[in-house]
Amino acid sequence: MSDPRRPGARTRSDGARSRSRRDRGTATTLSYVLTLGITALLISGLLVAAGGAVESQREDTTRETMEVVGQQLSSRLMAADRLVAAGGSEVAVRGAYPGTVAGSTYSIAVEPGSPATIELTATGTRVSVTVAAPARTPVAETTVSGGDVEIVYVGGQLEVREA
Template identity: 45%
Template structure:
């Protein structure tokens, strides 16, 4: 008759263990979904930021081509995208030239091409507000403000 009391305790313990395993599985799965969503959000926001910079670079190029001696285009951008800081690299070695936007956490890289008849200086700057200027050597330069 003592066997029945033991089987209730074992059943209760097994129920708790199974519940703990199921809850752990749900939490691990949900964590992966959140990470995936954050990466997609960062990729989307970096694409939008890159397209804005490319459009403003092309605007500065049109102004310089039209004979503007002092070209300055201010670009107001967020310092972070989806909570992640990012860098903007102007890569002029590619054809066509491109902007490479990179975030660290999560690690996401987005490339946006742009056209420019005026030479553009290559370089890397932190994300945030930017200024595109025509330098005395008649090249466009992207600077942090």
């Protein structure tokens, strides 16, 4: 039997010609689905890798910024110490610092000792920085929120307070 669309073409009675056309359609669809699946896996892998890199960069930025704030605070504490050593009885040294570091708040803990230490701890990450603050005048143990602070001489010792 011949196909009226194509002169001289024969059709099989078992439908092999129509099945091969369906198989080609299935192969195209399967290929498309597989391509989409592989692409989705690659993109999700890239997003996971980039997310880790962004978090690492955020922690590094937080650490570096808190080190700078800690050094500046240590410098102001030592300046207040020098003013007390020079005979000052009413000493107050102010410092303006950012309220947040890389999008998270932080706390400032001052520990007495020789030398006194200043520990800055970010609340949004697991980053903590400790800076030494050598002072001859005793330093009071305090904890304040990050931001503007004031170092005052009260009761024979230096105390860090929120400004």
